[in-house]
Every structure is written in C-alpha cells, then in structure tokens.
Amino acid sequence: MPKATIADHFAQTLHLAGVKRIYGVVGDSLNGITDSLRKQGKIDWVHVRNEEAGAFAAGAEAQLTGELAVCAGSCGPGNMHLINGLYDCHRTRVPVLAIAAQIPSAEIGSNYFQETKPEHLFRDCSVYCETISDASQMPRTLDTAIRAATGHRGVAVVSISGDVALRAAENGLARSAASLLPSRPGIHPQPSDLADLAGLLDRSARVTILAGRGCAGAHRQLLELADVLQSPIVHALGGKEHVEYDNVFDVGMTGLIGFSSGYDAMMACDMLLMLGTDFPYRQFYPTKAKVAQIDVRPENLGLRTPIDLGLVGDVGLTIDALLPLLKSGHDGKFLASAREDYAKARKGLDELAQSEPGGILHPQHVARILSEQASDDAVFTCDVGTPVIWAARYLRMNGRRRLLGSFNHGSMANALPQAIGAQKTYPQRQIVSMSGDGGLAMLMGELLTVRQVGLPVKIIVFNNGTLGFVEMEMKVAGLVETGVSLDNPDFAAMARSIGIHGVRVTDPADLEDAMREVLSYPGAALLDAVTARDELSMPPKITLEQMKGFTLYAAKAIISGRGDEIIELGKTNKGLLSQFF
C-alpha cells in the first residue's frame, strides 16, 4: 500500500473536522489535494466558476451552521480571487478555512510564473495564515488553522506548494474530532460588573437597547430584559434575523438604511445598552446618553462610541445573570412612544410597497411579495446596493428564516454565491438570492454553477438598469451620474438559455403570479423584475430636486427615512457619506 501523502492527510483531517465540501476551482498546484479528495470520496468538491464565489459560498455555509467551511484556490491568481470573499467571511466572523496553493517550492523567490506571497496577501483578512513547506509541519499546521478558524470564528489560510502536498506524510493525524474542534466556552462577566450595570440601568428612566448579531440565540433573554426595563429595542442589520421577530419591543433599524423610529429611539434615550453589536456609524449614536456595552470581544467595547461601562460576555448568559439584579419599576411611557413612532414609520414604508397595475413596478413591492410568498424557513441572501435596503425593510423574519448579506464588508455580488453555499448546506430549504442587476452581472458565471451543480436556488433580480445605489449617491451629491447605466439583457431569457427557468415581469399586475411561479419551481429559477430606475429609498414627499442643496450626510439621512429633522446635523457633517461606500 503506498504511503499516505500530505494531501491525503489534508483530506483525512478535514473529514475528521466535519467538513462536507470544498468550494473552489482546480489548478495544477492543487492537484495533489483534489486527487486525494477524489480518492477519499467523502468530501464534495463544489466546482464554482470564480474562487471569489467559493469564498462567499463557504462563508454562507459557516454562517448558517456555525461550523467550519472550506474553500480553495490554486497558486497565484487562483487564490487571489478568494480574497474579496474571505474579507467578507473575516469581517462577519465566521469559521472558514482557505487552502491557498503555492507554486513549486523550489521556485519560491524567483519571480516564477504565477508567484505571489499568500502569507502576506491573506494576512489582513485572517486570524491565522501560515505556509506548509515541509512534511514535518503536518498535521500540526492544518490542525492549528482549524482550531484558529473555529475558536476565533474567523478565516484561517494554509498555503502549500503542490510538490509539498505530494510528499510522504511523516506524522500521525489528530486523535479525535474533539481535539480539533474544542467547543467554545460560555463567557460570563464578573459579578461586580453585573452589579454596576444593574445600577446604571436602574438609575436610567429611558433605556434603549441596540441589538446586533451577537444576540443570536438570546431572543428569550432579550425580550425578558426589555420587558423589565420597558425598553425599545433597535436592531442593527446583522441583528435583524435574530431580534425582529415576535418582538413587541422592536422599533426598527437605525443607520444609513434604517428608519426614523429606530433613529429616534437611540437619540431620545438617557441610557443606551449595546448588546452584541459593532454597529459602525458613529454619528448615529446618542452623544449625551450613558452607554453600556456587552460583547464577547473586548476590542469591540467602546470602539464606536464612548462607553461608561463595558462587559465581556455572551449576550444570553449576561442577561440571565443580570435579570435577578434589576429592580423593576421602569414606566412604559418611553417604550409606548417609541412603539407609536415605529407603527408610523412602518405604515409609511408599507405604503411604498405597492404599485399600480400597468404602471411602474416598485422594488419595495417586489420585496414585500417575496416576503409574503417565501417559505417559513427560507434563507435569503441580499446584494449590497438597494436590495439590502428592501431586504432590511420588507422581509419578515420569524426565527426560522435566515438573512445573509455582506453587511460588514459591503461587497457587491455576494448574494448569488452565498445562495450557492446556503443551498449546498440545506438542499431541502428554499434559498432566495435578492440580486441587484449590477451584483448579478459581477459574478454572473455563478449562474452556470447553479445549473451545473443542480441547485434549486431562486434568484430575484431587481433589474433597475443602473448601479442604483451609487446613482442615487451621485445625485444626492449634486454630481452628474457617471458610469452607472447598465444595458441589461432580458435576464429571464438569458437564464432560460442556460437551463434555468426564467420569468420576466414588467407589469405589477403580473408580479404575484410570476413570483409564485418562480418560488414554486422545482429547480433553479430566476425572476427578472424590471423595477423603477429612480426609486428613492426615502420618504415619498422629499424629491431629489429638494435634496440637491443638502450636504451628503443630510441627504443620506433623509434617504434613510429620518426626514427633515436631521438636516441641521447634516450641515456640520459635510462629506461623511463618502466614507460609507
């Protein structure tokens, strides 16, 4: 029997770590590993058309399951394509291992064909990034990468030359899955810190909670806390899927794409309690309120706004320990008024989510019908651009549905590859990609992946003929829009030509039937929704013309739906918008 190679040990170690598939594109520097995977027959090779999509797909899988997902690229350009997707994984803090193949080991440092330095290139988007240049480093380097990715919830990159992968293995494998994947410890704050926090909360009359993705799994605790404090809960986009549902305390989102009620609840409180959120936009934080923050990452405390108290802890565990220390007695006035504001904001948004039969199809309408018709456990992915706004505002979460995006990294073209990862992970669930026409085109080759791999992904294209979000930003800045127009094909006809069911809708009267046809189709299907180009994600009464004289930030604030009251603030913050996109 031939001796096991390093590549064989890769296949065995990944299997031991529970890895079910690897997303990637092959190349000769990867041949050793792909061949070992083929011979082993336990890990599926998911052949994407661009490695960037492979990284996004792995990130989606890791985010949905919380478990290690893997992508791979061949040497030089092959693994460089991974980088954008890996940045997204890294910023979303999901456990992903990237295998970055390297040129022949003897050629390193000679400016050889396809030579790059992966250990430099990936440094910034990883928690661990090392090269295996000798058989004696295995399996320790790979094992450490796996532990780093899962333990720190981030990206680990292992670079290895093709010839090194084919060398004979020298050492034994990890002894058990448990030794590779130690479970995460629960993090409890110190009792004295909890007492301080309880004191602060008891002394504050108007507490607002800002809840982020760190609230995953803590829905019960969050509601119990809000009930004791009679607090409105504002959610950040990353928290939407974990916070918004079955929640009478929720008053919407704040931020660039949020709505007035969320913004107001943050600004009117005398104490802000941040739970598992790294919401980045500093100008949306109150300046006078006291602030306490709970996060598992100490480096996140006080990162976005000055805080009075920071606790390192899991949100759920911390609230459980905090609740017995709190005195009840907060009256419900602040909450009631925030909820009234929310009802008004919600009504305003809902009024925008319809279109006249025979008239222009509004994207809000498309998003609302999608939400109404999608299954109860659908996984939605939404492209950066206006689809993220429609998803944030019109998708109804229920605790079983999931929503993924590129919420921290902000990359276009995330939705389709994330849908590929989601569908591979959950073959039986309905997976819906809310794609921009620009976003879809950017990684359009992945439509071929969808078809070739046989994934029943549903793709809803918001086809507005423009890079809409940027067009709006340019108009708001008083610039003539440049480089935004998209001369699109009939995406439905294009889908059909490659074996994906395609339906095009232009008349709002046909929307509901078209959506039903696409969502219920047994295989991959695409809805080309030809939507209004000049759709403004802002209150209907304010026109672009009115916004021309405003500063970028003020206009952006209006787009976010917070109305006139913010214009004064905008005057002092000229130019801020440019840093966001």
Ligand SMILES: Cc1ncc(C[n+]2csc(CCOP(=O)(O)OP(=O)(O)O)c2C)c(N)n1
């Ligand atoms: C990779 C990348 N390139 C450029 C941008 C800047 N950007 C943000 S949104 C956007 C437009 C997206 O257009 P589209 O997908 O058509 O969606 P729309 O906003 O029109 O709905 C652009 C160019 C980005 N965020 N990511």
